Amino acid sequence: MALFSALLFSSCSDNEMINYIPEPEVDTHLDLLLYDELPSTAKTFILALDEPSSIITTQRSFNLKEVLRAETSADKDFILITSYSAKPITNITLKAYLPEIAANVHIATIDSIPMFGQVAFRPAFLDGETSYATDDSRVVSFQREFIPNDMSFTVDSDCTHYQMLKTIKTNWTLSFSNYDWNPDGNSTWLELNAMVAREWVVIVTNLGYMLSSPQYYEVMNNFSSIFGGELYGNTGELFTNADYNNFIERCFLSKRFVLGRVNPAYVAGLGGGSTWGVADWNFYGHYASYSGWEAISHELAHCYGFSHNSNLTYGNNGVGWTNMVSNLHVYMNTLGDMPYESRNILDTHNSAYDEFRGFSIDRSKMNDASTAKMYQDSKVRKYFDNEL
Numbered sequence: 001m002a003l004f005s006a007l008l009f010s011s012c013s014d015n016e017m018i019n020y021i022p023e024p025e026v027d028t029h030l031d032l033l034l035y036d037e038l039p040s041t042a043k044t045f046i047l048a049l050d051e052p053s054s055i056i057t058t059q060r061s062f063n064l065k066e067v068l069r070a071e072t073s074a075d076k077d078f079i080l081i082t083s084y085s086a087k088p089i090t091n092i093t094l095k096a097y098l099p100e101i102a103a104n105v106h107i108a109t110i111d112s113i114p115m116f117g118q119v120a121f122r123p124a125f126l127d128g129e130t131s132y133a134t135d136d137s138r139v140v141s142f143q144r145e146f147i148p149n150d151m152s153f154t155v156d157s158d159c160t161h162y163q164m165l166k167t168i169k170t171n172w173t174l175s176f177s178n179y180d181w182n183p184d185g186n187s188t189w190l191e192l193n194a195m196v197a198r199e200w201v202v203i204v205t206n207l208g209y210m211l212s213s214p215q216y217y218e219v220m221n222n223f224s225s226i227f228g229g230e231l232y233g234n235t236g237e238l239f240t241n242a243d244y245n246n247f248i249e250r251c252f253l254s255k256r257f258v259l260g261r262v263n264p265a266y267v268a269g270l271g272g273g274s275t276w277g278v279a280d281w282n283f284y285g286h287y288a289s290y291s292g293w294e295a296i297s298h299e300l301a302h303c304y305g306f307s308h309n310s311n312l313t314y315g316n317n318g319v320g321w322t323n324m325v326s327n328l329h330v331y332m333n334t335l336g337d338m339p340y341e342s343r344n345i346l347d348t349h350n351s352a353y354d355e356f357r358g359f360s361i362d363r364s365k366m367n368d369a370s371t372a373k374m375y376q377d378s379k380v381r382k383y384f385d386n387e388l
């Protein structure tokens with residue numbers, strides 16, 4: 001079979017290898033994968049709790065607009081589907097784009113992929129001539145010896161969580177670094193672990209979701225009437241309508257971030273260029289709204305070039321971009337409008353994970369009564385509830 005296919009490759013163009021089948025009644029193939037029934041060798045995890053930082057900092061990377069990604073394996077024998085979602089994604093469809101016919105071919109469905117799960121799937125067209133339905137209602141039949149370089153894959157899902165993720169417009173590519181960490185503990189940065197990396201995934205996803213939301217757009221376009229003052233840049237010049245909208249749009253442009261964990265013995269956060277780091281308590285405190293977002297958004301504002309002279313980094317008497325992010329988070333999260341709304345999803349604070357987490361929990365960063373009060377006081381909530 002291998003020789004036969006190889007001969008086909010050397011003697012035929014790709015176009016000639018695709019057979020159009022005019023009869024719509026022809027049976028088409030669609031693999032219906034059930035996660036629980038896949039062989040264990042086909043199922044792995046990224047950011048598993050015991051994954052070493054040497055793997056996290058070299059092999060883990062994703063784009064926020066592509067939390068679920070399908071790609072060809074290194075040996076070109078499998079389609080690898082990787083989830084950077086901290087919740088399961090259900091009802092997944094997998095399609096292959098065939099440039100020869102400029103159409104997507106329906107390859108498979110998968111009932112569910114667990115959080116941070118990875119599935120390796122060998123498509124039927126590698127093992128024999130297979131007929132598939134296309135997006136444009138054709139039927140194509142083909143076989144390949146290996147997955148061709150120009151074949152790309154798309155995944156989709158109609159599950160509620162994935163539909164939320166699909167609204168994210170921040171085109172951020174995220175990876176991880178230990179920066180200057182050394183085991184002696186006298187470095188500005190500490191070693192990442194999988195729990196910190198998982199929480200970073202949740203933080204950037206929730207933030208990307210907020211910055212892509214219609215609520216954020218509306219708040220930024222009514223900033224001074226909500227917060228009693230305008231944002232201003234590094235020279236102190238007040239933001240105009242165009243400046244607000246330029247900053248909204250800038251966050252949608254392609255940008256790379258390298259996430260880290262700073263050493264609280266020296267700093268609470270570090271940010272600039274692609275460097276984005278915060279200290280331990282932020283990794284579980286962010287769910288409470290009043291904790292975490294101040295540092296997270298302060299460092300992000302540095303990454304977008306704002307200095308301490310701008311109120312995008314430090315709010316001025318409650319008027320600032322970081323104040324707005326906390327206010328928006330408590331509003332949206334309390335209403336359940338957030339991809340990851342509860343600290344119990346990853347359960348990082350649970351004492352069962354002390355060994356993997358590697359730092360202690362400050363209970364004052366997870367006071368639900370303080371969050372409820374912040375929700376009541378939130379200027380963003382008051383604006384949307386017509387109480388301003």
Ligand SMILES: [Zn+2]
Binds near residue numbers: 298302308313
């Ligand atoms: Zn700063």
